[in-house]
């Protein structure tokens with residue numbers, strides 16, 4: 001799991017099916033980290049499940065809204081046992097598992113360690129804790145309001161934000177939409193309408209892939225993007241004289257069209273861009 005975290009840091013957060021079959025822990029150890037076709041991966045030589053796939057668009061209704069942040073994972077269809085038995089074993093033995101959140105075909109956001117903390121036989125669902133802090137919840141099937149709030153915060157940090165980032169990075173082919181920079185560690189997924197505001201949902205049409213400098217400039221209204229995707233730089237900044245970063249990184253971006261995602265449905269929503277652009281105009 002430490003090797004998986006290291007891989008994530010280097011790759012921009014996601015992992016492909018090929019990199020999971022097998023996954024190279026180091027030069028001596030490799031192991032398959034995903035089942036060929038099923039959601040629950042139970043290696044023959046292990047007592048308990050090693051990983052589970054969660055597909056937000058799949059037939060299994062995995063979600064974290066019903067109980068506020070504690071992730072609900074549906075049993076595999078059919079018997080309450082079968083593949084489910086070894087996931088229950090991970091619960092009984094308090095063994096960590098890897099949650100592979102599907103981003104696109106063959107592309108996953110890995111989360112680990114994740115713990116199975118509840119088994120709701122009535123709803124045919126397991127309850128996952130996405131953070132070790134949630135292991136203390138005494139009755140995960142019925143959390144208290146305080147525990148819910150904590151779990152919601154964990155879900156936002158550990159699942160929703162990284163998932164938003166992964167989807168935006170995929171849509172923009174891991175490039176800054178303003179300057180085309182490709183380095184994953186220098187790129188952020190920024191919201192057009194901020195999180196928590198009306199329309200500020202963590203969906204790709206409300207996102208932009210921006211490098212650190214363009215993200216900060218966008219957040220501080222030094223850089224604006226019009227409804228039809230044209231970059232505008234703050235007037236005072238255009239007049240300033242400084243080094244090459246100001247000249248090439250900001251001033252020369254003025255008037256450039258942003259690089260749009262290739263898929264139409266991923267493109268930034270013009271209404272949201274326009275709303276956001278009004279605040280750039282107002283502060284200039």
Ligand SMILES: [Zn+2]
Pocket residue numbers: 176177178179180181210211212213214
């Ligand atoms: Zn940039």
